[in-house]
Amino acid sequence: MKYLVTGAAGFIGSAVVEKLVATGHEIVGIDNINDYYDTALKYARLKRIGHKNFRLVELDIADRESIRQLFESESFDRVIHLAAQAGVRYSIENPHAYADSNLVGYLNILEGCRNTKVQHLVYASSSSIYGLNNKTPFATSDSVDHPVSLYAATKKSNELMAHSYSHLYDIPTTGLRFFTVYGSWGRPDMAPFIFTRKILDGETIDINNNGDMWRDFTHIDDVVEGVVRIADVIPNRDESWTAESGTPATSSAPYAVYNIGHGSPINLMGFVKAIEDELGIEAKKNFRDMQPGDVYQTYADVEDLFEATGYKPKVGVKEGVAEFIRWYRDFYNK
Template sequence: MRFLVTGVAGFIGSAVAQRLCHMGHEVVGIDNFNSYYDVKLKQARVRHIAHPALLVLDCDLADREAIARLFLTHRFERVIHLAAQAGVRYSLDNPMAYADSNLIGHLTILEGCRRHQVEHLVYASSSSVYGLNRKQPFSTRDSVDHPVSLYAATKKANELMAHTYAHLYGLPTTGLRFFTVYGPWGRPDMALFRFTEAILAGQPIEVYNHGDMRRDFTYIDDIVEGVVRIQDVVPAGQPDWNAEEGSAASSSAPYRVYNIGHGQPVKLMDFIAALENALGRQASKEFLPMQPGDVYATFAETEDLFEVTGFRSQVGIEQGVQQFVDWYLGYYGQPAKANIAAR
């Protein structure tokens, strides 16, 4: 089939596009290659795919005319929409970037899909939408009406917009709430990348909430597996569903939302210990209070995704962190790890 993958130069987008190409699909990938983080890393991800079935275009989601032409020219059968302005803390200082990319950009994709009869739109939501929820594990059946960052609010808005298009136009949409994705080719603004960079440079790492945090870290290969499986599960409306008694993750319209996580939250200090072991170096730690927009813990309930795909995350923290470190040392040419037992 012919796919559109947005955010093709991004961490998840590049991995998904590569997998689709290897499965025999034709992929058009778009990205605006913005400078939120190192553009050279984004370009390197695209070069890493190196597949004749991939066409990469420099295109901004907020450019309505360009997106309209894109859909008219290529006639996509399915769309995997992963592009967004990411980052919780960045949204505190640069809110308008989130309006352009996450709201207007999401709407241009919805419009393209409905005007050209795309058979399934899969899009990235986020575990951030759970906000002030304290009931764990986080379930898609629960309310997500109290976000604690603008980033989270835009992702909740994406789900609402998708439901509207599913209801009005019969556009099948599936939202995926990603839980703390990590691994090779990851984003430099995320903890694993920043910690690794600092430890190798002999600098302290910033540990928020004095290390008392838990995250449902999910390895990139597991994320990709979930995405490629769910794109084949085209949602249908449920005629007997009603808003009073039905799950918030489904609808009478062809609309679904799933968590996609490992399902086993890890203490932040255990995550750091796994990184220290992989690097063979002890981290100097600067313990800081909780930051605005952060949450204490994330924990995905993933049974719904398992029921429709038969897939559960496989990669544990020790293996996943080691894979990231091996990539990082190879990509940036850092010296081989020291012998941690010699300290």
């Protein structure tokens, strides 16, 4: 297969590319290598791939004409769309960046898929779209109409936009709601990275909601396995489906949505303890209130993903934290 992977220099994107090229696929990656976080880490991820079946095109998905030309010249079989402006808190500070990338850029990808008859579009959604939901575990059959950040709202919009294109143009689309992904080559703006760096440097870490938070931490290896497997599960039309009786995660159109999480959330303090134990250092802690855009708990129901792919996450928190810290110490000479 010939794949387009957007966000190819990103945390999840680079890992997906690495998995796909290892199994013999041809990959074109695109990334604008923006400075939302350290670009040296992004280039290091790309260097790690270093495979003859992979090439990077450096461009912004919000560049409509360049995206159109790329799709027309390459004839992709499948698209895995992972490029986005990430981060809940940054969406409060710089909302327009999210409109440019997550709405305009996403529309450009949909248009590219429509005009070149792509076999399957797999795209990144987020667990953040569950917003104010209290029922756990979060299931794709749940309503997700009350996001608490603009980032989450853009991801909800992506699912709605995908459905309209699946309905109108018969494009098979699959959305993946990622749950707190962590592991080697991870993002510096996320808690595992921040906690590890600050503990090693003797700095104080901030503990939101006084430690009373739960997260469904999901290791990158499990996420990648889920993404690659779901790319082979192309949704079909279901003429018997109705909005009144069907789940929001399926449709009469060739459309599907899945959670990708570990399915076993742990308390934030338990995660901090796992890092402390692996480093052999007790963290200096600053307990503070819940921050804007945060949610109390994430917890993924992954049964439908297992039914579709036969895969359930395998990497536990203790093992995953140890793997991440080994990478961190090696990469940063710590």
